[in-house]
Amino acid sequence: MSSEQQIIESRIKSEYKWGFTTDIDMETIPKGLNEDIVRLISAKKNEPEWMLEWRLKAFRHWLTMTEPRWPNVDIAPIDYQDAYYYAAPKQTEAPKSLDEVDPKLLETFEKLGISLEEQKRLTGVAVDAVMDSVSVATTFKDELAKHGIIFCSFSEAVQDHPELIKKYMGTVVPYTDNFFAALNSAVFTDGSFCYIPKGVRCPMELSTYFRINAANTGQFERTLIVAEPGSYVSYLEGCTAPMRDENQLHAAVVELIADRDAEIKYSTVQNWYPGDENGKGGIYNFVTKRGICLDDNAKISWTQVETGSAITWKYPSVILKGDNSVGEFYSVALTNNYQQADTGTKMIHVGKNTKSTIISKGISAGKSHNSYRGLVKIHKGAHNARNFSQCDSLLIGDRCGAHTFPYLEIEDKTAKVEHEATTSKIGEDQIFYCNQRGIGTEDAIGIIVNGYCKEVFKELPMEFAVEAQKLLAISLEGSVG
Amino acid sequence: MSKLNYDEIRDWYVSNFNTFENNLNGSLDVPFHKVRKSAIAKFEELGFPARRHEEWKYTNITPLLKEKLPLAGKSDRFSAADLAAYTFEGLEKNLLVFVNGQYSKELSNYKNTVDGVIIENLASALKNHSDLIADSLSQYANYDDEAFVALNTAYANDGLFIYVPDNAEVEAPLHLLHLSDSNDGAFFSNTRHLIVAGKNSRLKVVESHHGIGDAICFNNFVSEVVVMDNARVDHVKLQDEHSAAYHIYNLQAHQEKESVYSLVNIDIGGKLTRNNLNVALKAEHCEGHLIGFYMGSKKQHIDNHTAIDHAMPNCYSNEIYKGILGGKASGVFNGKIFVREDAQKTNAYQDNKALLLSDDAKVNTKPQLEIFADDVKCSHGATVGQLDEEAIFYLRSRGIPKEKAQSMMQYAFASDVFEYIPIESVREKIDHTIFERFKTL
Known part of the structure; x- marks a missing residue:
């Protein structure tokens, strides 16, 4: 045990390596939140009247709401007036190609391991890079356009494809949905929009990389993915932020719409700055993610690896409306130091023969708290609906907490619902087994934790899976006990 | 209201x-x-x-x-x-x-x-x-x-x-x-x-x-x-x-x-x-058992909220809850297990199962673990389903009428709960009452 203890001591000061800031001219608007700010954001983005109307409706609704208190987390009160709601790297004109993008921005993303240069073509991933409030660049647009795929920033979509935005925005997550969704709807600044036409299989992974850079800003982005009948898309999302002492708010909304026979695979590697080892600073990650299987045989799959953020509060959900539609949720949530996570999913079965699978792996270390909260709802008439849920928790250290709050609401007798949960620590015998084969304790923990999460990692696209495994090892550094 | x-x-x-x-x-x-x-x-x-x-x-x-x-x-x-x-x-x-x-x-x-x-x-x-x-x-x-x-x-x-x-x-x-x-x-x-x-x-x-x-x-x-x-x-x-x-x-x-x-x-x-x-x-070294069975028909509503609080180390708890709902009955099960910081070496088990027999019956289940200690073994399972059609078919193919086959299956589902009743005459009477009651579901 003492050697293990020493390993902990030596590694406990592992740093968040994405914590640098980019010194770049930023354009911000005054602090605070009121109708004028909402109007200003809309004006900055040169939005049409209907968009502003929608924002204002959302804002007025937000004023009537109160912050949710039910999550199993401790939140210091958030002063919504003490933040900038718009911050953008200064650029005179929108860049027409990557060559015109400020090299400093490209460098930032380079440093984060996200090269926006076309040479990354080999990996075949199209990236929309978002810094603070605006999208910096989107790669492979032309290539995708050949297939009829629209992949661009949300602001561009509002300008170029207003009919699609009007038709789909807010249909899955209405602005009345919850406090943070309403806030987002009022002040969202950018995000990604993706439209896959009928019968098209998207030839590459689409990805958005979110970066918070400015201080005292909130990041509010919206992602909307529409998959027309018979189409397929795999979408990745990554995020980091600089190390700062104050908490920053990130309240995003993600809406997925899968029509008949369409499939959307949405993967997230969330690595916002989690705060330091004393729990100071870090991002509040309050995100509303929801998908709808609109018609028969649609499929939506959420995979998430949550290692960052001081507080995570998110429940990627699927509404299984079409018959035979499938919803999946694979999650690894790791908390260390003073991080808190309250995450899980909602599977709402409406159609017949709908299936859902939930695999959630929680890992708590240090003084962190990790909760799984999930709902499986089988509506009356959702004949032969099937759900399987497995929620495992791994505790590393004796000062952390792991909690499970599954809600199962069953209104149809033909439903079959199974839920399993276990909580345990890494077995000393497992570590001993590795040790006697010459594997050091820290590596052994890494191997065991990776094995524990394997079911989820195998759902990630390959590049991400490798990244996620590394991320997990880094986030765990120093927590071994 | x-x-x-x-x-x-x-x-x-x-x-x-x-x-x-x-x-x-x-x-x-x-x-x-x-x-x-x-x-x-x-x-x-x-x-x-x-x-x-x-x-x-x-x-x-x-x-x-x-x-x-x-x-x-x-x-x-x-x-x-x-x-x-x-x-x-x-x-x-x-x-x-x-x-x-x-x-x-x-x-x-x-x-x-x-x-x-x-x-x-x-x-x-x-x-x-x-x-x-x-x-x-x-x-x-x-x-x-x-x-x-x-x-x-x-x-x-x-x-x-x-x-x-x-x-x-x-x-x-x-x-x-x-x-x-x-x-x-x-x-x-x-x-x-x-x-x-x-x-x-x-x-x-x-x-x-x-x-x-x-x-x-x-x-x-x-x-x-x-x-x-x-x-x-x-x-x-x-x-x-x-x-x-x-x-x-x-x-x-x-x-x-x-x-x-x-x-x-x-x-x-x-x-x-x-x-x-x-x-x-x-x-330390306590043992707690919470065993339950519920059965509802018509518009009955049965809600069981249980909480087992492991405050000290080396305790064992065992919870098994089963329910059968027919008619327009609704059931609720909420099972909390708390394992406090000091309660190392806790062994807690929870299992809850519900059978829905009719289109209008419903059940809401919320098993809940809140764990603050690391050296623990806690597991829970929850299932909701209906009687196995194949098993009923098997019984019917052997000449057992449908209703009887269903009662038998229901009884098989529930009976291990009654085994926990430590007094024989009580067990037998409850066992009998419930078997008879299956017909009314």
Whole structure:
């Protein structure tokens, strides 16, 4: 045990390596939140009247709401007036190609391991890079356009494809949905929009990389993915932020719409700055993610690896409306130091023969708290609906907490619902087994934790899976006990 | 239902407290009366729980709040001969009967044979054993955030006080028979039990609840069970009330070192049942068992909220809950397991299964683990499904009619719960009653 203890001591000061800031001219608007700010954001983005109307409706609704208190987390009160709601790297004109993008921005993303240069073509991933409030660049647009795929920033979509935005925005997550969704709807600044036409299989992974850079800003982005009948898309999302002492708010909304026979695979590697080892600073990650299987045989799959953020509060959900539609949720949530996570999913079965699978792996270390909260709802008439849920928790250290709050609401007798949960620590015998084969304790923990999460990692696209495994090892550094 | 009704009915129970006080006839000077007063104040503050209260999300008590129910009166409709239908073989001589929440000396049949054991109705024990009672009564069932416990504590007068001294063994199981008669109109009855099992003692208690009549009876129970070092208490509860009964039962069990507490809780009657069953493992090497079965048909609603609190290391808890719902019945299961920071080496197991037999039946399940210690083994499983068609087909292909095949399958699903009932005659009778009841589903 003492050697293990020493390993902990030596590694406990592992740093968040994405914590640098980019010194770049930023354009911000005054602090605070009121109708004028909402109007200003809309004006900055040169939005049409209907968009502003929608924002204002959302804002007025937000004023009537109160912050949710039910999550199993401790939140210091958030002063919504003490933040900038718009911050953008200064650029005179929108860049027409990557060559015109400020090299400093490209460098930032380079440093984060996200090269926006076309040479990354080999990996075949199209990236929309978002810094603070605006999208910096989107790669492979032309290539995708050949297939009829629209992949661009949300602001561009509002300008170029207003009919699609009007038709789909807010249909899955209405602005009345919850406090943070309403806030987002009022002040969202950018995000990604993706439209896959009928019968098209998207030839590459689409990805958005979110970066918070400015201080005292909130990041509010919206992602909307529409998959027309018979189409397929795999979408990745990554995020980091600089190390700062104050908490920053990130309240995003993600809406997925899968029509008949369409499939959307949405993967997230969330690595916002989690705060330091004393729990100071870090991002509040309050995100509303929801998908709808609109018609028969649609499929939506959420995979998430949550290692960052001081507080995570998110429940990627699927509404299984079409018959035979499938919803999946694979999650690894790791908390260390003073991080808190309250995450899980909602599977709402409406159609017949709908299936859902939930695999959630929680890992708590240090003084962190990790909760799984999930709902499986089988509506009356959702004949032969099937759900399987497995929620495992791994505790590393004796000062952390792991909690499970599954809600199962069953209104149809033909439903079959199974839920399993276990909580345990890494077995000393497992570590001993590795040790006697010459594997050091820290590596052994890494191997065991990776094995524990394997079911989820195998759902990630390959590049991400490798990244996620590394991320997990880094986030765990120093927590071994 | 409007907020007004909640407040109006709450105020009614608060104002009716004066009537209750006036009827106490001189028991106002017992020390416990102070607790009653603070409890009614607390109740006034809390009010009845609305559905926005997370713990009452799935249980709607508004039908109970439509009428201003008076305190239960006496009933003489039950005669000693009637009791045969409710008693268990071999337990007839250990019978303690409560009618509408009041102890009935005439119907009870009990003689104490063990030195030092006190078995007395609470109303008289409050006067005769006030010191012993003061140590325990209302020390465990907290009324700070549970309105029904507050209400019960305020109106606590009758019920049973069982005190088993250190090293004593009450060999014969006690039978606490609760009867309700609402033929003379709707009422509110309040029963409070206190069971204290001293060090190294042994006790078996069987509770059963039945009723006649068709007006509402609101039966509000609180039981506190204290199990001292190395003692063992086996507790069986059968609730088979009539179809207009609202059965609200709060149990608080408190366990000391190396003690064992086992509860088998069976709900097959009543219109609305809400059990809050809390077991606190407050010292090392305790063992707690919570075993339950519920069955509902028509518009019955059965809600079981259980909580097992592992406060200290090396304890073991085992929870198995099964339910069968037909008609338009609805079931709720909420099973919490807390493992506190100190409770290393905890081993907690929870399993809950529900069968839905009809299109209109529904079940809401929320198993919940909250764990603050790392060296623990905790697992829970929950399933909801229907009878296996293939198994039914198998039975039918062997000439067993469909209905019979279904009953057999239901019985197979439920029967392992009954195995936990430690008294043979009780087990057999309950087993038989339920098997017969399957036909009504």
